[in-house]
């Protein structure tokens with residue numbers, strides 16, 4: 001068994017920076033055997049500050065090695081969010097196979113002088129797998145056309161069919177698309193999103209990518225569009241759009257347009273704590289792997305961790321079925337499993353075995369006749385508890401009594417998500433990691449991510465079925481990296 005790290009709030013397997021402040025994942029790209037992960041990072045403090053790109057690498061998406069800071073702010077400004085590509089054919093002239101980072105340059109000096117932000121897009125390249133970078137001398141490559149507020153978070157990908165690089169950019173209340181042949185010169189293509197989808201806040205961190213519809217085998221396109229505030233639980237949130245990309249324009253699928261007109265925005269995650277998530281460029285085997293920042297700008301800077309702040313979500317594979325985006329925990333997570341432990345049945349539920357928590361992978365299948373409900377409850381010796389389950393109103397996670405909440409009014413809350421399947425047999429998978437839970441339900445169409453801060457680890461747990469719900473199948477494994485992450 002793994003000895004939990006001495007810091008009781010640090011996850012056992014989700015990525016966290018050893019120290020300092022972290023927000024958005026950035027520049028995710030698969031390079032050879034390496035999954036590259038960069039992130040918004042401020043090493044000097046545990047609150048947001050002059051932004052750097054931190055760096056971590058992995059060969060399996062779940063065991064990460066922290067690397068030296070990749071990009072540091074300079075006189076030109078802070079290094080905000082962005083993406084990375086591998087320039088196989090040396091279109092930019094930095095070298096064959098260069099890792100090129102495309103990011104927002106945020107100029108705090110001009111922002112202060114002009115009382116509005118000042119953002120443009122720049123490049124930096126690495127010829128040694130992201131260990132050292134050179135900032136391009138010709139920055140910015142996409143200057144601010146003048147007075148454009150919130151002009152940021154370039155997400156670049158290779159549009160193979162058209163032989164061009166494409167950039168999705170967030171611009172206040174919409175996304176814009178640009179094209180380039182050399183990553184250095186960008187031409188405006190089109191805009192999308194004003195008046196469409198959720199607009200309770202600023203659009204940030206877009207991500208446009210192709211994805212195969214498993215129903216028809218046809219390639220469709222998904223635009224992930226983060227926004228803050230205005231998320232499903234208040235504060236930060238991630239919506240998505242399903243449609244098509246013709247090399248110039250992103251158009252909504254008509255059925256999807258109807259769905260959001262009728263049901264409201266399509267949230268990628270219905271919980272409060274999954275923000276700024278985007279996907280890896282260059283993942284093999286047609287995979288589309290997603291990772292988000294497991295926090296919310298409402299309280300990210302106040303959560304009670306010391307020395308470090310924030311974790312990333314688990315890696316998740318995205319699939320598309322018709323107009324429904326689904327998420328499955330990436331299969332590599334199974335490699336973190338310890339021996340499968342038995343959940344003993346008790347009443348219509350069961351009891352979590354000793355040694356399973358505080359971090360676990362739990363799969364539950366319930367018989368759910370109409371009107372029934374079930375819940376999983378985690379407890380510690382202080383009597384604190386975290387509850388997740390399904391009731392007449394749908395899926396929920398209840399952190400009202402899950403530990404510390406004094407740092408933010410409204411943190412202690414119950415969060416709900418509509419159920420997207422009405423079946424007599426209901427499956428749910430829960431990824432728990434000391435201070436977080438990720439719930440995958442409705443074939444991955446409903447995901448809820450939530451953080452919490454118990455006084456001591458949740459070590460006990462039980463499952464209850466009510467109103468005729470009965471636990472049918474169950475499987476549970478402790479999850480841990482096989483070394484202390486720090």
Ligand code: FRU
Nearest residue numbers: 024040051080081204205276
């Ligand atoms: C999203 C965000 C991005 C920005 C970055 C700054 O959380 O606000 O829009 O680039 O964080 O750290």
